[in-house]
Amino acid sequence: MEQVVLLAEDGSAIGVEDKAVVHHADTPLHLAFSSYVFDSSGNTVLTRRALHKKTFPGLWTNTCCGHPAPGEDIARAVVRRLRDELGMAVSAPELLLPSFRYRAEMDGIVENEMCPVFRVLTDDDPAPNPDEVDSTERVAWSKFAADVLDGTREISPWSRLQVAELVKLGPDPLDWPVADRAGLPKAVVSSPLQ
Known part of the structure; x- marks a missing residue:
């Protein structure tokens, strides 16, 4: 049973809860992560969440989100979820937004997360797991960010908030500075990937 x-x-x-029951109308604050996969040209991979998912089904969003298991290194959790959801072999995740936090609601289900954001580099093509991902799209970051910020591209509420923060790091996602790990939530288990 997967736990958060x-x-x-x-x-x-302050504890753990089964992922299957943690998301509801009064979801407790919990630990998560978001990742954005970029290729060597600075394009990012977007995913459309599977239509049968309990939370935010069918929504387009960043490349991959997930929850580190209790005691799991958060960077390793990012790599695990990218492999499980998209079949992608990736470089070591790089921390971008250590203290990102959000709350969002759709159809009575709430997300309530401290959700550090990572950049991951690979030119691999995604092979979506249909249990998690309906479809994918590779887009130029500059076009994607502009469309999110001007409201012409529909995207998950957390990704919209993340894009607003990420663009402050500069125009080229491959040049964004890696953030200080000291800004991560206290509960994060983290050590550099070897």
């Missing part, structure tokens, strides 16, 4: 790490307001771990 429950968080206090200061980002420290």
Whole structure:
């Protein structure tokens, strides 16, 4: 049974809960991550969430989201989910937004997460797992970001908020600085990937 790490307001771990039951109308604050895969040309891979998912079905979003298991290194969790959802072999994730947090609701189901954001590099083509991903699209970051910010591209609420923060890092996603890990929530288990 997949579990998520429950968080206090200061980002420290206060327990675990089964992922299958944690998301509802009053979802407790928990630990997650988001990742954006970029190829060597600076394009990003977007995914459309599977239509049968409990939370935010059918929504277009960033490349991959997920939850580190209790005691799991968060960077390893990013790699695991990219492999499981998209079949992609990737470089070591690079931390971009260590303290990103959001709350969003759709059809009475709430997401409530401290959700560090990572950049991942690969030229691999995705091979979507239909249990997780309906479809994918590779787009130029500059066009994607502009369309999200001016409202012409529909995207998940968390990705819209993340894009607004990511564009502050500069126009070229391959040149964005790696963030200080000290900004991560206290509950994050993290060590550099070898």
